[in-house]
Amino acid sequence: MAKPTPLSGFPEWLPGEQLIEQQFLDRIRRTFELHGFTPIETRAVEPLDQLLRKGETSKEVYLLRRLQAAADGAAGAAAAEQLGLHFDLTVPFARYVLENAGKLQFPFRRYQIQKVWRGERPQEGRYREFRQADIDVVDRDTLAVHYDYELPIVAAEALAGLPIPAVVIHTSNRKLAQGFYQGLGIADPPAVLRIVDKLDKIGPARVVAELVDAVGLTDAQAKACLALAEIATDDASFADAVRRLGVDDPLLDEGLAELSAVMDAASALAPGLLKADLSIARGLDYYTGTVYEAKMRGFEKAGTVVAGGRYDNLAESGADRFPGTGISIGVSRILGLLFGAGVLSVSRQVPACVLVAVVAEERRAESDAVAAALRRRGIATEVAPAAARYGRQIRHADRRGIPYVWFPGEPGAPGEVKDIRSGDQAAADPATWEPPAEDRDPRVQGADPAG
Amino acid sequence: MAKPTPLSGFPEWLPGEQLIEQQFLDRIRRTFELHGFTPIETRAVEPLDQLLRKGETSKEVYLLRRLQAAADGAAGAAAAEQLGLHFDLTVPFARYVLENAGKLQFPFRRYQIQKVWRGERPQEGRYREFRQADIDVVDRDTLAVHYDYELPIVAAEALAGLPIPAVVIHTSNRKLAQGFYQGLGIADPPAVLRIVDKLDKIGPARVVAELVDAVGLTDAQAKACLALAEIATDDASFADAVRRLGVDDPLLDEGLAELSAVMDAASALAPGLLKADLSIARGLDYYTGTVYEAKMRGFEKAGTVVAGGRYDNLAESGADRFPGTGISIGVSRILGLLFGAGVLSVSRQVPACVLVAVVAEERRAESDAVAAALRRRGIATEVAPAAARYGRQIRHADRRGIPYVWFPGEPGAPGEVKDIRSGDQAAADPATWEPPAEDRDPRVQGADPAG
Numbered sequence: 001m002a003k004p005t006p007l008s009g010f011p012e013w014l015p016g017e018q019l020i021e022q023q024f025l026d027r028i029r030r031t032f033e034l035h036g037f038t039p040i041e042t043r044a045v046e047p048l049d050q051l052l053r054k055g056e057t058s059k060e061v062y063l064l065r066r067l068q069a070a071a072d073g074a075a076g077a078a079a080a081e082q083l084g085l086h087f088d089l090t091v092p093f094a095r096y097v098l099e100n101a102g103k104l105q106f107p108f109r110r111y112q113i114q115k116v117w118r119g120e121r122p123q124e125g126r127y128r129e130f131r132q133a134d135i136d137v138v139d140r141d142t143l144a145v146h147y148d149y150e151l152p153i154v155a156a157e158a159l160a161g162l163p164i165p166a167v168v169i170h171t172s173n174r175k176l177a178q179g180f181y182q183g184l185g186i187a188d189p190p191a192v193l194r195i196v197d198k199l200d201k202i203g204p205a206r207v208v209a210e211l212v213d214a215v216g217l218t219d220a221q222a223k224a225c226l227a228l229a230e231i232a233t234d235d236a237s238f239a240d241a242v243r244r245l246g247v248d249d250p251l252l253d254e255g256l257a258e259l260s261a262v263m264d265a266a267s268a269l270a271p272g273l274l275k276a277d278l279s280i281a282r283g284l285d286y287y288t289g290t291v292y293e294a295k296m297r298g299f300e301k302a303g304t305v306v307a308g309g310r311y312d313n314l315a316e317s318g319a320d321r322f323p324g325t326g327i328s329i330g331v332s333r334i335l336g337l338l339f340g341a342g343v344l345s346v347s348r349q350v351p352a353c354v355l356v357a358v359v360a361e362e363r364r365a366e367s368d369a370v371a372a373a374l375r376r377r378g379i380a381t382e383v384a385p386a387a388a389r390y391g392r393q394i395r396h397a398d399r400r401g402i403p404y405v406w407f408p409g410e411p412g413a414p415g416e417v418k419d420i421r422s423g424d425q426a427a428a429d430p431a432t433w434e435p436p437a438e439d440r441d442p443r444v445q446g447a448d449p450a451g
Numbered sequence: 452m453a454k455p456t457p458l459s460g461f462p463e464w465l466p467g468e469q470l471i472e473q474q475f476l477d478r479i480r481r482t483f484e485l486h487g488f489t490p491i492e493t494r495a496v497e498p499l500d501q502l503l504r505k506g507e508t509s510k511e512v513y514l515l516r517r518l519q520a521a522a523d524g525a526a527g528a529a530a531a532e533q534l535g536l537h538f539d540l541t542v543p544f545a546r547y548v549l550e551n552a553g554k555l556q557f558p559f560r561r562y563q564i565q566k567v568w569r570g571e572r573p574q575e576g577r578y579r580e581f582r583q584a585d586i587d588v589v590d591r592d593t594l595a596v597h598y599d600y601e602l603p604i605v606a607a608e609a610l611a612g613l614p615i616p617a618v619v620i621h622t623s624n625r626k627l628a629q630g631f632y633q634g635l636g637i638a639d640p641p642a643v644l645r646i647v648d649k650l651d652k653i654g655p656a657r658v659v660a661e662l663v664d665a666v667g668l669t670d671a672q673a674k675a676c677l678a679l680a681e682i683a684t685d686d687a688s689f690a691d692a693v694r695r696l697g698v699d700d701p702l703l704d705e706g707l708a709e710l711s712a713v714m715d716a717a718s719a720l721a722p723g724l725l726k727a728d729l730s731i732a733r734g735l736d737y738y739t740g741t742v743y744e745a746k747m748r749g750f751e752k753a754g755t756v757v758a759g760g761r762y763d764n765l766a767e768s769g770a771d772r773f774p775g776t777g778i779s780i781g782v783s784r785i786l787g788l789l790f791g792a793g794v795l796s797v798s799r800q801v802p803a804c805v806l807v808a809v810v811a812e813e814r815r816a817e818s819d820a821v822a823a824a825l826r827r828r829g830i831a832t833e834v835a836p837a838a839a840r841y842g843r844q845i846r847h848a849d850r851r852g853i854p855y856v857w858f859p860g861e862p863g864a865p866g867e868v869k870d871i872r873s874g875d876q877a878a879a880d881p882a883t884w885e886p887p888a889e890d891r892d893p894r895v896q897g898a899d900p901a902g
Contacts, residue, residue, distance in 0.1 A: 003768045010494035014554055018490045034826040036803035036833030039469045043461035043580050066570035067512040099455045103465055105850050107836045120516035176529050266729045317454045352487035375485040382487030385558045385595060399556050
């Protein structure tokens with residue numbers, strides 16, 4: 001066969017990069033578990049009607065078809081029978097909650113770290129397969145507002161331990177914007193939201209122009225919408241700025257109260273983490289209250305790496321209602337950006353800390369025994385692939401960044417272990433030898449740990 | 452919307468089950484890393500021509516189609532442009548090796564733990580989405596035979612730490628069977644293999660009958676093939692039994708030598724783990740030498756839970772050749788069987804070891820501070836969802852199996868922690884209190900740890 005080439009939009013990492021992702025995921029997961037979130041995994045597919053239930057992302061779905069299915073059968077299938085790959089983890093989670101409601105304890109805190117797929121057009125250069133790490137809380141009937149500030153704090157804590165640039169989470173509230181537009185007498189708030197959401201891409205002048213031309217606002221209405229979107233504060237003072245715009249509406253009051261509560265609590269618990277930014281709208285149609293969106297410092301143009309919000313109506317069935325709130329870390333996007341910028345490195349390309357040399361092929365069992373003794377004490381160890389001359393076995397370790405090579409002794413005699421970086425070599429017993437703590441596992445570093 | 456129902460073939464676990472899977476995966480991964488396997492993840496999709504390259508499984512592929520793609524464009528796409536979900540992790544890994552050969556170090560040891568998909572007909576009641584945990588070693592040009600016994604030993608070590616029934620790995624060698632058939636003068640060895648592979652399903656009489664009727668063997672040839680398939684030994688003595696059948700062929704000699712080397716080494720390193728069983732053929736077309744297959748004791752009828760083998764020709768491009776050998780643990784199948792039998796349990800349904808009660812909603816920050824202090828020392832902690840009366844907050848912990856409830860003290864005074872199983876309650880400092888080691892994390896248990 002011909003040498004295969006990468007598929008655009010389906011990123012794959014090299015071994016060293018994969019070790020970095022693994023450590024990122026371990027750290028994220030550990031933080032989620034420390035906060036009492038329980039793991040859940042949903043199947044990769046949902047019935048198409050589930051995926052299309054909340055509008056906008058429908059155009060990005062990948063449909064599945066069995067290669068051997070009769071073509072006519074597949075073409076005629078109803079949306080409920082057709083399967084598509086999930087495009088996020090929130091829609092499947094809402095479905096999971098409804099399906100298993102009788103077996104779950106509410107409020108239900110879950111984390112979910114999985115791949116999602118979006119059938120983007122190839123030329124857009126965006127990921128079509130990527131991993132997200134989500135936390136959500138859902139409750140029955142009503143969900144306390146304190147989760148709206150708890151979740152971004154947990155996400156930020158998960159990221160704070162990673163060698164990545166700072167992330168500031170911008171937050172707003174859908175009720176606030178929608179109430180404000182209603183108070184201005186605007187008939188189609190969602191249309192306004194969609195245009196305001198482009199503020200940082202097209203700039204204030206074009207936002208006003210589009211609001212007038214495309215949605216039919218008066219110039220005064222359009223300017224008021226822009227003024228609202230330009231409000232951004234590090235604390236709850238945004239509320240005064242909104243009030244000064246002189247718009248009145250009960251839904252606006254509700255949104256102001258919710259966002260103020262979130263900002264007040266977050267300022268106390270995690271100063272500087274949340275920024276009230278009324279330009280934030282979020283594309284997904286299912287959000288109903290608080291919304292979040294964050295970029296990495298120095299990578300603002302590359303887009304959102306953390307996002308989420310409150311969805312009060314996503315999981316509903318008959319009289320059962322499970323409002324939720326959640327936040328999602330775009331793991332693949334963060335890694336793709338940092339790998340692309342060359343700012344992450346790892347101390348070795350394999351888990352092994354030690355390579356045990358093989359004296360002669362017929363004495364491989366002695367090397368296997370040394371390796372087994374080291375592994376029993378948690379030291380990752382590889383045995384040399386062949387009883388080549390020692391120089392070649394050392395090169396095998398060196399090329400992978402394995403720091404130690406172990407030379408088994410003659411039967412009955414102790415072996416020796418060599419730090420191939422310093423050249424230091426000493427007699428050692430595999431039942432007791434310990435590498436320095438910093439050599440045990442591959443070490444991930446950012447180019448600028450202060451970043 | 453209507454209450455959703457499960458999709459046949461796409462298993463999903465409840466929270467407690469997911470915690471069990473998580474611990475299984477952690478253990479498996481840890482064992483793989485201790486043996487120096489490095490993690491790799493491949494995208495979920497491959498071009499259809501890659502997936503169809505090695506025959507038999509082609510009928511089980513799920514094809515992808517963008518919902519918004521022009522129907523005519525999709526229908527007319529060549530196999531190289533059509534994408535399908537991978538049905539195993541070996542084919543994608545071979546493609547990854549070819550694609551990245553210039554950036555990898557050989558021999559290359561990798562583990563890969565991912566979902567795979569098979570477009571089975573719904574009525575077959577088999578999984579259409581499931582997780583496998585694979586280890587493989589590939590080398591350039593030739594691959595040493597010692598990997599053929601190393602890999603099943605690693606897989607068995609990974610499983611040995613889990614509370615599951617014993618797994619005995621049956622092993623054979625494709626060259627042995629094929630050489631034997633050639634030595635008998637049989638023209639179509641693969642056709643014989645496919646029938647012999649059904650021995651435990653259809654029995655010896657029907658195997659002989661099918662070999663005569665469907666493949667056109669003589670009665671003597673068919674009986675010799677059956678006699679070969681019925682050889683099963685716990686050590687390398689199978690070779691004498693094969694020799695006694697009086698067939699001669701150079702490929703048979705090669706297969707006997709390889710399988711003897713594997714059995715000799717495995718008997719020394721892991722007595723009782725490998726059983727030479729010449730009825731083992733494995734369905735997948737890419738195997739060329741050693742093959743493995745294992746079932747769980749007590750669940751033999753449910754089929755194979757560990758499988759793999761040597762593939763010398765899967766990763767080839769022009770003059771580049773990367774022979775490999777690998778073994779795969781069917782994680783979803785193992786869990787599905789054990790969950791179905793009700794023999795696995797977990798001590799709680801959530802990671803949290805402690806629930807911090809909330810005295811009053813306006814004093815939630817005090818509870819958050821206690822939780823933060825516990826988490827800093829690695830104790831998973833949840834804060835109560837609402838400042839309900841204490842009885843209700845304790846019930847919140849009890850329903851999830853959280854063993855400890857923490858009551859914050861009045862400002863300045865110490866809090867108290869209650870073991871809600873025993874009712875014991877004592878003053879405690881969140882900066883120093885430690886739960887007993889066995890309560891730190893959810894504990895997974897099998898019904899019969901001796902099993």
